[in-house]
Amino acid sequence: MAEVVIVENAxxxxxxxxxxxxxxxxxxxxxxxxLATGSTPLPVYQALRTQLAGRDVSQVRGFALxxxxxIDPAHPESYRSVITREVVEPLGLDPQRIHVPNxxxxxxxxxxxxxxxxIDAAGGVDLQILGIGTDGHIGFNEPGSSFASRTRVKTxxxxxxxxxxxxxxSIDDVPMHCITQxxxxxxxARHLVxxxxxxxxxxxxxxxxxxxxxxxxxGSAIQLHPHATIVxxxxxxxxxxxxxxxxxxxxxxxAWQGI
Ligand code: GLP
Numbered sequence: 001m002a003e004v005v006i007v008e009n010a011x012x013x014x015x016x017x018x019x020x021x022x023x024x025x026x027x028x029x030x031x032x033x034x035l036a037t038g039s040t041p042l043p044v045y046q047a048l049r050t051q052l053a054g055r056d057v058s059q060v061r062g063f064a065l066x067x068x069x070x071i072d073p074a075h076p077e078s079y080r081s082v083i084t085r086e087v088v089e090p091l092g093l094d095p096q097r098i099h100v101p102n103x104x105x106x107x108x109x110x111x112x113x114x115x116x117x118x119i120d121a122a123g124g125v126d127l128q129i130l131g132i133g134t135d136g137h138i139g140f141n142e143p144g145s146s147f148a149s150r151t152r153v154k155t156x157x158x159x160x161x162x163x164x165x166x167x168x169x170s171i172d173d174v175p176m177h178c179i180t181q182x183x184x185x186x187x188x189a190r191h192l193v194x195x196x197x198x199x200x201x202x203x204x205x206x207x208x209x210x211x212x213x214x215x216x217x218x219g220s221a222i223q224l225h226p227h228a229t230i231v232x233x234x235x236x237x238x239x240x241x242x243x244x245x246x247x248x249x250x251x252x253x254x255a256w257q258g259i
Contacts, residue, residue: 002194002209002228004246005259006237010197013231014043017129017193018051020259024127025052030059034128034186035098036139037064037082040195041129045086052091060093063119065130065139066180067103069153077167078103101151101179111179112151119185128189132196135159136204136217140180145218149182183221192228193259194219196236205232206239229259 007013021044024031035041064083073080080100088098099118102111119125130138135157141149142157155177156164165171186192196205208219209230222228237243 002222002225002230003250003259004209004230004232004237004240004242005250006232006234006243006247009233010040010043010195011047013195013197013233014045014047015051016259017044017195017231018047020193021048021127022051022055023258025055025057025060028126029056030061032122032124032126033060033062034125034130034189035062035064035083035087036129036131037066037079037086038131040131040197042086044129044195045090049090057091057093060097061122062087062093062098063115063122063125063181064098064100065128065186066178067101068175069103069108069177069179070105071103071175073103101181103179108153108179112153115151115179115181116185119181119188125189127191127193128186130186130192130194130222132194132201132204132208132219133160134163134200134204136207136219138183138194138208138219138221139186140178141183141186141218141221143216143218145183145215147187147213147215147221147224148184150185151179151181153177153179183218187221187225190227192222192225193231194222194228195231197233199235199238201232201236202239205230205236206241210241231259 067079071078101115161174168174207217213220
């Protein structure tokens with residue numbers, strides 16, 4: 001089963017996950033990171049600024065989970081721009097090594113296959129950072145997504161468009177379509193690290209970790225992965241039936257195991 005780590009706050013979560021990433025880069029200079037957007041991973045990227053300072057990150061590679069379709073890549077809320085602003089620039093990564101699905105309409109029909117090929121050519125993702133939507137989506141795999149899905153175009157739900165409207169002038173400006181790594185793509189990564197904070201994510205987290213495997217809650221796909229780590233604050237953990245057991249196992253975990 002997935003390992004659940006309950007931490008005091010988002011800052012502690014960021015530090016914990018950043019440490020794991022630094023150790024990965026120490027073992028493998030050209031590590032392949034799976035990068036997520038949204039508010040949730042920001043504490044990880046923030047902690048990495050400090051933890052990676054002075055280290056050689058010139059070989060590090062990265063693949064973003066998703067992108068809006070038809071958005072100008074230069075738009076400040078395109079995921080290309082977000083990844084550049086929050087990850088590539090502050091961490092000093094090589095922009096040539098950081099990939100984001102191509103949401104351009106002209107090439108959208110083969111953009112999914114192209115992205116899968118690029119991930120495969122890189123040897124796969126070593127550590128995939130994930131957030132989770134209030135409806136249980138990961139990446140932009142909305143409810144109903146196949147567990148075997150690969151990178152493809154999806155239609156965003158009204159709920160997701162409402163959730164993401166805060167990044168745009170109005171909900172009408174939130175694109176209708178996206179291109180996202182599939183659940184099958186995400187499951188190929190060697191280590192999944194899903195973060196969630198706040199009461200609003202508690203139901204999605206409980207469903208993903210302890211609920212039945214169901215396409216209705218795409219995050220439940222993580223139960224199929226041999227190495228999945230869920231890092232949550234107390235509020236996001238509040239609906240977990242086995243919360244006490246997760247605290248107990250983490251408190252008694254050998255330090256050498258990492259997360
Ligand atoms: C978007 C992203 C997801 C992210 C989710 C939750 O839909 N495509 O990758 O996990 O939002 O966002 P937040 O972390 O801001 O709550």
